[in-house]
Amino acid sequence: xxxxxxxxxxxxxxxxxxxxxxxxxxxxxxxxxxxxxxxxxxxxxxxxxxxxxxxxxxxxxxxxxxxxxxxxxxxxxxxxxxxxxxxxxxxxxxxxxxxxxxxxxxxxxxxxxxxxxxxxxxxxxxxxxxxxxxxxxxxxxxxxxxxxxxxxxxxxxxxxxxxxxxxxxxxxxxxxxxxxxxxxxxxxxxxxxxxxxxxxxxxxxxxxxxxxxxxxxxxxxxxxxxxxxxxxxxxxxxxxxxxxxxxxxxxxxxxxxxxxxxxxxxxxxxxxxxxxxxxxxxxxxxxxxxxxxxxxxxxxxxxxxxxxxxxxxxxxxxxxxxxxxxxxxxxxxxx
Ligand code: CP
Ligand code: NVA
Numbered sequence: 392x393x394x395x396x397x398x399x400x401x402x403x404x405x406x407x408x409x410x411x412x413x414x415x416x417x418x419x420x421x422x423x424x425x426x427x428x429x430x431x432x433x434x435x436x437x438x439x440x441x442x443x444x445x446x447x448x449x450x451x452x453x454x455x456x457x458x459x460x461x462x463x464x465x466x467x468x469x470x471x472x473x474x475x476x477x478x479x480x481x482x483x484x485x486x487x488x489x490x491x492x493x494x495x496x497x498x499x500x501x502x503x504x505x506x507x508x509x510x511x512x513x514x515x516x517x518x519x520x521x522x523x524x525x526x527x528x529x530x531x532x533x534x535x536x537x538x539x540x541x542x543x544x545x546x547x548x549x550x551x552x553x554x555x556x557x558x559x560x561x562x563x564x565x566x567x568x569x570x571x572x573x574x575x576x577x578x579x580x581x582x583x584x585x586x587x588x589x590x591x592x593x594x595x596x597x598x599x600x601x602x603x604x605x606x607x608x609x610x611x612x613x614x615x616x617x618x619x620x621x622x623x624x625x626x627x628x629x630x631x632x633x634x635x636x637x638x639x640x641x642x643x644x645x646x647x648x649x650x651x652x653x654x655x656x657x658x659x660x661x662x663x664x665x666x667x668x669x670x671x672x673x674x675x676x677x678x679x680x681x682x683x684x685x686x687x688x689x690x691x692x693x694x695x696x697x698x699x700x701x702x703x704x705x706x707x708x709x710x711x712x713x714x715x716x717x718x719x720x721x722x723x724x725x726x
Contacts, residue, residue: 394715394722398508398515401501401523402563403589407597410567414533415725417704417711424459424707431461432714432722436492438462441507442518443469443498444625448661448705449518449526453495456710460718462492469498484510493717499626514716516709521626524556527660528564529708534701535570535616538656542568543598546652547616550575550607550641551685552634557620557660559586562601566590569597573614575607577637607641612650618658619643619685628671635679644687657690659698665691 392409399405405413423430438457442450450466457464469475474483480503487494488511496504497518508515517525532542539545547565549558553576562582565572572590574582581587581603590601604610611617619641622634643657664670664684676682690696715722 395717396514397716399525399712399716400504400508400515400517402525402528402560402567404525407567407593410529410532410564412725413529413708413711413715414536416715416722417529417533417708418537419723419725420710420714421704421707430459430710430714432718432720433457433492434461434719436460436462436717436719437490438464438713439487439491439494440464440466440518441472441474441487441494441496441498442466443475443496444519446497446518448702449495449497449709452526452705452709453516453518453713455706456713460710460714462713465491480506481510483507485512488512493713514713516712516716519556521624522556522559524560524660526709526712527557527705528560529712530704531561531618531658531660531701532564532568533704533708534658534697535656537700537704538697539615539654542570545570545615546573546613547571547618548573548575548611548614549618549620550611550643550647551619551638552576552622552624553580553582553603555620555624557618558582561618562586562590563593566593566597566599566601569599571600573602573604573610575604575610575641577641578605579637581605607647611647614651615654616656616658617643617648617651620660621662621664622685623664623671631671631673632679635675635681635684638685639681642683642685642687643690644683645689648690655695657686657693657696657698658701659686659691659696661698661702663691663698
């Protein structure tokens with residue numbers, strides 16, 4: 392396995408063994424953190440955190456992970472730098488790459504993160520674009536591994552907006568790792584064909600199954616994991632009303648969970664629109680007559696809900712990604 396100097400822009404940048412390694416390395420680093428054992432793989436480095444879109448978890452995770460690894464993180468918000476206003480992506484990449492040892496980027500465009508990586512000369516990590524959320528996947532599948540010890544035979548059903556960054560990433564990562572994956576969404580929000588065919592290609596190798604359906608009730612039967620995400624992703628606010636109308640049958644509520652497997656967890660990448668009066672400045676209850684969106688509080692607060700474990704695991708997994716691709720020290724052989 393060769394990680395050194397590589398960027399992580401989309402799931403297919405790494406093969407199955409490498410993704411498994413990152414998950415196991417994240418679990419190992421979590422143990423070191425819990426036992427207060429130093430792990431300064433990035434000692435003396437500087438890491439730039441570029442955020443065009445807002446973030447709680449990803450920003451916090453990169454910041455704490457960099458500090459724990461011995462690096463200095465620097466937050467560069469879209470209002471702070473010239474990128475996107477009067478400086479090109481490639482010039483920005485060359486300048487930042489000449490000073491920093493690694494760059495994280497969150498924004499709308501996958502093309503921008505790819506261009507940054509092409510010109511920076513240092514690893515670039517995708518902290519979310521409209522297409523992919525790869526660092527989220529290492530933390531999520533780490534959470535699934537902690538729970539089930541394996542991916543083979545685990546049935547993961549995603550219910551909701553099947554065309555967003557998280558749905559795309561889950562579909563492809565589950566198939567790569569050998570979990571059986573179903574995307575349950577209205578037809579208008581089925582994943583684009585390129586993600587489905589990539590997932591099917593991976594599933595052939597890993598022996599898992601891939602299903603895309605609008606029949607959510609049948610899909611969730613015997614599910615081990617039901618995962619959902621917001622109905623309206625950042626930058627899609629204009630589709631708010633249409634999403635509420637189309638996605639209401641895909642809400643994860645108690646009734647939907649009637650036939651899930653005995654061994655079951657609920658997952659959500661967060662932030663979640665549950666029990667929230669105001670979302671993107673709209674009073675949802677007043678404007679749409681609903682109190683809850685993609686998940687009900689009853690499910691969100693149940694003992695099978697793992698969204699806060701996932702949140703914490705973002706930090707351990709981002710640490711693994713940065714240490715593997717940019718570490719000064721040899722990464723451990725975890726066999
Ligand atoms: N899950 C996630 O990426 O959260 P943030 O948007 O808060 O970073
Ligand atoms: N699909 C969501 C994920 C947030 C972490 C969004 O893009 O807003």
